[in-house]
Amino acid sequence: MKRIAIRNLRLCTKDCLCLFSCPTGATDTENSIIDTAKCIGCGACADACPSKAISLVPVVFPKQQEKTDAVVAALREMAQRKADQEKMVSQIAESTEQDGLYRLMTAIGKSTRLLGADLMRESRFMLPQSEEAREVLQTLADNPPTSDFPLETVKELLESL
Numbered sequence: 001m002k003r004i005a006i007r008n009l010r011l012c013t014k015d016c017l018c019l020f021s022c023p024t025g026a027t028d029t030e031n032s033i034i035d036t037a038k039c040i041g042c043g044a045c046a047d048a049c050p051s052k053a054i055s056l057v058p059v060v061f062p063k064q065q066e067k068t069d070a071v072v073a074a075l076r077e078m079a080q081r082k083a084d085q086e087k088m089v090s091q092i093a094e095s096t097e098q099d100g101l102y103r104l105m106t107a108i109g110k111s112t113r114l115l116g117a118d119l120m121r122e123s124r125f126m127l128p129q130s131e132e133a134r135e136v137l138q139t140l141a142d143n144p145p146t147s148d149f150p151l152e153t154v155k156e157l158l159e160s161l
C-alpha cells in the first residue's frame, strides 16, 4: 500500500530533524506542508521527528466499514445532540462572569465538539472520498453559507477527491 507523510503543524516544534533526514527534500517547503509529489513514503522523517508530528498515511484509503442505515441514523442523531450541547455550554460560557464556570464550560464545549466530530466521522464521513463527504462539499459549494466562506478551497477539494 503506497503511503505518504503528513505533518501535524500543531505538534511540530520546528527543530528541523525531518529536513535533514528526508532523502527527497519533500519536508523542506515554504508553508511547512510536506510536498506529497516528492514524498516516497520511506518514513525517515517520522522516525526522526521527536514530537511525533509526522504520520504516514495511505494514498488510497481502504474502504470504510459498512454500517446499516439505522446505525448511521443513530450516530447522526447523537452528533446533532452534541452540536446542541456545544451551543448550550458556549452560551453559558459567554454569559457568565465567573472565571471557573467559564473555563469549565469552555472545556466541556471543546470535548463535546471532539465527540461530535468522531460521531460524524463514524457516520460515513470517515473517508474524504466518501460519497457523503462529497455531497456535503458540493452542497456548500453550491450554496456558500457565509460571504467569507472559502469557496475556492472547497472547489479544489472537490476536484482532488
Ligand code: SF4
Pocket (backbone or CB within 6 Å): 007, 011, 012, 013, 014, 015, 016, 017, 018, 019, 048, 049, 050, 051, 052, 053, 054
Ligand atoms: S522533525 Fe518533527 S518537530 Fe521537527 S520540524 Fe520536523 S515535523 Fe517538526
Ligand code: SF4
Pocket (backbone or CB within 6 Å): 004, 005, 021, 022, 023, 024, 025, 026, 027, 034, 038, 039, 040, 041, 042, 043, 044, 045, 046
Ligand atoms: S516519508 Fe521519506 S520522502 Fe516522504 S517526507 Fe518523509 S522522509 Fe521525505
